[in-house]
Each structure stands twice: as C-alpha cells, then as structure tokens.
Amino acid sequence: MMTIDEGVGHDVTTAGIIVLEDDDAVAHAMAAWLMQSALDKEDGPLVLALSGGTTPKRLLEVMAGPEYVARFPWKKCQFFYGDERHVPPDDPDSNYHMSCEALFSHVPVPPENLHPVPTGGSPEADAAAYEAELKKLYGAETFESGRPLFDVVMLGIGPDGHTASLFPRQPVLEETRRWVSTCVPDDAPHVRITLTYPAIHSSRHVVFLLTGSEKAAMLKRVRRGDDASLPSSRVTTEGTMTFVIDRAAAEDLSDER
Ligand SMILES: O=C(O)[C@H](O)[C@@H](O)[C@H](O)[C@H](O)COP(=O)(O)O
Numbered sequence: 001m002m003t004i005d006e007g008v009g010h011d012v013t014t015a016g017i018i019v020l021e022d023d024d025a026v027a028h029a030m031a032a033w034l035m036q037s038a039l040d041k042e043d044g045p046l047v048l049a050l051s052g053g054t055t056p057k058r059l060l061e062v063m064a065g066p067e068y069v070a071r072f073p074w075k076k077c078q079f080f081y082g083d084e085r086h087v088p089p090d091d092p093d094s095n096y097h098m099s100c101e102a103l104f105s106h107v108p109v110p111p112e113n114l115h116p117v118p119t120g121g122s123p124e125a126d127a128a129a130y131e132a133e134l135k136k137l138y139g140a141e142t143f144e145s146g147r148p149l150f151d152v153v154m155l156g157i158g159p160d161g162h163t164a165s166l167f168p169r170q171p172v173l174e175e176t177r178r179w180v181s182t183c184v185p186d187d188a189p190h191v192r193i194t195l196t197y198p199a200i201h202s203s204r205h206v207v208f209l210l211t212g213s214e215k216a217a218m219l220k221r222v223r224r225g226d227d228a229s230l231p232s233s234r235v236t237t238e239g240t241m242t243f244v245i246d247r248a249a250a251e252d253l254s255d256e257r
Helices: 004-008 023-040 054-063 066-071 095-102 123-138 197-201 213-224
Strands: 017-020 046-050 077-081 083-085 150-155 180-183 192-195 203-210 240-246
Touching (some): 023 046, 023 054, 023 066, 023 150, 054 095, 054 203, 077 095, 083 095, 123 192, 150 197, 197 203
Parallel strands (some): 046 077, 046 150, 150 203, 203 240
Antiparallel strands (some): 083 192
C-alpha cells in the first residue's frame, strides 16, 4: 500500500501531519489515496473503518462522483464503521444512513461489502455481534501484531476530545480485551457502539481528518499528548498515524511544523 504522502501528493511532516488548503482539498486528497490504495492492494480486500462527522461526509460525497463510480474498485473494498449511534439504520443520526445518502446509494458497491453496525437488539448484543463479524473477517480471536485488521481507520475529533465513540471518562477507554464496545456519553444523545483502542490499534493506517478553525485548539491539545483525559490523544496503531488537516485546523500548530 502506498504511503499517504505519496497518495496525497504532499509531504507529511515528521510529526505525521499533512496540511492542505481547505476541507475540499482534504476530501479530494483522501479519496484519491483510498482509490489508489484499493487499486494497488493485491493480498485481499482493502478493509476500511469509516467515521461519522462532517469531514468524512465530504470525502464520501467526493467518492460518489463520476470518476470514482467508474474507477474505484468497489468489489475490492470492505466498509466497516468506527462507531455508530444505537438508532435505526434510517435515522438521520445514523452514520450508516449518512454514508448511504452521501455515497453508497450512488455507487456499484456489492451490498455484502457494507458492514453497518447492527442496532436492532440491545446495545451490548449488537456490539458483540459486530465484534463477531470483525473476528470472522480477521480469522482469529485475538490480534496478531504484523497482521492488522484494518487497512485504514478514519477518525475525527469532537469538541471534548472524543474520537470514534471513545468519550471522556467512560469505561470503554480502559477496555483491553473487547474489539467493540458500548459507550454512553455524559452529554451526547444516543448510546454508542464503538471500536475500542485495541481494535483501532490493529491497523496499517490511522488517519485523523480535521478541518475548520473550530478544531484548531483541540488539535493542538491532542498533539501535545500530555492530557490523557482526551480520548483522541490515547489512540495508537501498529502502523502509521497521520493527521490530514486544512489550514484553518492547523492555525495553532505553528510551533510543531
Ligand atoms: O460523529 C461521529 O460519528 C463520530 O463519532 C465522531 O467521533 C466524530 O468523528 C467527531 O465528533 C468529529 O466530528 P466532525 O467531523 O463532525 O467534527
């Protein structure tokens, strides 16, 4: 798989940051990199964990464009979700719903390549079912280092420093065994189902997508890495971690680059 800076056509700094002009540039660069990675992959499908949120939505919309409909190897890609709200799949708050509206209802992806988080049972049972689905794909009950579950895990960062549905102060942050867990945020609606830190760790690439000046201060805090109460700052991967951001989100990082 090509490195992200080759794919995006910009240098990644030693700190693992790529700064592009604006949210549109971020979306287009990520879409191009994902397509090339999927085309290049020879040893099985490209396995993605998608994120909810506004920046990924723009990326998915770009991937619904004619060039991607025609050239993206849809059959070669397995689409999972980093987290989900425990709501029906047609709920406006569902990440699956958002991804279908933005992308999947417009492209020739085989339905069996879409892996929405189940939300029809209890949150605990649905989390366990999603974990079982991931274990089936992986072909083992425990992670082996050097054999990542995901090719790419896409993440955002929320205003309280959460990522996926790993929210501050929640027990899920201490999970070491489960791959998928529930999370009940203090002040966000809906029970969530989320990948845990160990599942995110089993990846070739973790990519944080951040755009807009409202992300700048939190990004600086996360990048400082000295505040373990911010869930985003505790994400690790056995592969590479890259922040693909726009100028506005980068405005507080001048001392880092
Ligand atoms: O919303 C979700 O489904 C994700 O759980 C969440 O982690 C999201 O990625 C961040 O809150 C950033 O969201 P924005 O990109 O919309 O700011």
